[in-house]
Amino acid sequence: REAKGKMPTYKGLENFRLIDKMGDGAFSNVYKAVDIHTGQRVAVKVVRKYELSASQAGDNKHLNKDFKKKPRVTERANILKEVQIMRGINHPAIVKLLSFSESEEHYFLVLELLEGGELFHQIVKLTYFSENLARHVILQVAHGIHHLHEERGVVHRDIKPENLLFERIPIRPSRAPQSKQFEEDKEDEGEFIPGVGGGGIGRVKIADFGLSKVVWDEQTMTPCGTVGYTAPEIVKDERYSKSVDIINVLTEKVARGYYTFLSPWWDGITASAKDLISHLLCVDPAQRYTIDEFLNHPWCKAAPAPPPPPT
Ligand code: ADP
Ligand code: MG
Numbered sequence: 001r002e003a004k005g006k007m008p009t010y011k012g013l014e015n016f017r018l019i020d021k022m023g024d025g026a027f028s029n030v031y032k033a034v035d036i037h038t039g040q041r042v043a044v045k046v047v048r049k050y051e052l053s054a055s056q057a058g059d060n061k062h063l064n065k066d067f068k069k070k071p072r073v074t075e076r077a078n079i080l081k082e083v084q085i086m087r088g089i090n091h092p093a094i095v096k097l098l099s100f101s102e103s104e105e106h107y108f109l110v111l112e113l114l115e116g117g118e119l120f121h122q123i124v125k126l127t128y129f130s131e132n133l134a135r136h137v138i139l140q141v142a143h144g145i146h147h148l149h150e151e152r153g154v155v156h157r158d159i160k161p162e163n164l165l166f167e168r169i170p171i172r173p174s175r176a177p178q179s180k181q182f183e184e185d186k187e188d189e190g191e192f193i194p195g196v197g198g199g200g201i202g203r204v205k206i207a208d209f210g211l212s213k214v215v216w217d218e219q220t221m222t223p224c225g226t227v228g229y230t231a232p233e234i235v236k237d238e239r240y241s242k243s244v245d246i247i248n249v250l251t252e253k254v255a256r257g258y259y260t261f262l263s264p265w266w267d268g269i270t271a272s273a274k275d276l277i278s279h280l281l282c283v284d285p286a287q288r289y290t291i292d293e294f295l296n297h298p299w300c301k302a303a304p305a306p307p308p309p310p311t
Pocket of ligand 2: 162163
């Protein structure tokens with residue numbers, strides 16, 4: 001499955017052999033790579049420093065051979081902030097930054113490799129997550145968020161399935177949701193969850209600190225900036241901004257709080273799960289569950305159902 005097509009080479013990244021492209025963003029490319037000296041497998045996020053300006057990217061660019069490079073000033077500040085924030089964090093639910101370097105043209109973030117890919121792809125592939133599997137995933141994410149909020153004073157601000165990565169590729173194959181096989185296989189989800197049936201997806205980790213922000217000084221647990229000079233509404237605002245990690249507002253409907261537990265898909269979901277979700281989807285950030293309230297909800301405390309008895 002590796003070495004799909006020719007990998008690019010980057011000046012300044014000679015210590016790594018690129019194996020495969022894993023992510024393709026507007027500003028960054030993420031590669032699976034090997035450290036040629038240690039043999040360690042890593043992920044390398046390559047971020048371009050410069051962008052062609054909008055006019056030069058237009059139709060007439062062939063007329064202008066002398067492309068001027070425009071520094072992406074905001075991006076520069078962001079990537080350095082992303083690195084700065086990631087550097088201070090050491091938690092099992094957060095992707096580790098192993099090293100950082102830059103060349104004239106690029107920034108290179110060498111990251112702990114998560115082979116299992118995005119939660120997003122697993123949702124698409126499996127179509128169905130049992131409550132046990134969902135709990136297994138979201139509890140790890142919640143502990144990561146708890147660490148960011150309560151111990152680092154960091155809000156991530158971009159929690160979504162594309163930025164949540166699995167350690168391993170699940171062993172269960174994909175299948176059609178309405179098939180008989182699917183109904184039977186729902187039972188053996190145990191193999192997905194480590195400690196229940198072995199194998200499985202392993203850990204889930206939070207990636208992509210590109211939009212993250214420090215809101216509290218981690219030593220003093222006071223708002224960043226000089227508190228004595230900060231207006232009350234700013235302090236209040238920053239305190240509330242933590243709640244953005246609890247909800248990812250995707251649409252106008254969600255923003256206004258319009259949602260339903262649509263039948264038949266939600267019929268089999270426990271009342272406890274629905275109660276928790278409704279507390280997370282509160283439009284008013286002051287009413288919305290904090291990460292502590294989330295972790296203390298009965299649904300999060302529930303032990304996974306035991307695997308079915310052998311027949
Ligand atoms: P962007 O800011 O472009 O969204 P991300 O840091 O989210 O950059 O990386 C883009 C994609 O690359 C992710 O959605 C994921 O698919 C992949 N990726 C990022 N980091 C890793 C990693 N450490 N291990 C495996 N895949 C990764
Ligand atoms: Mg991302």
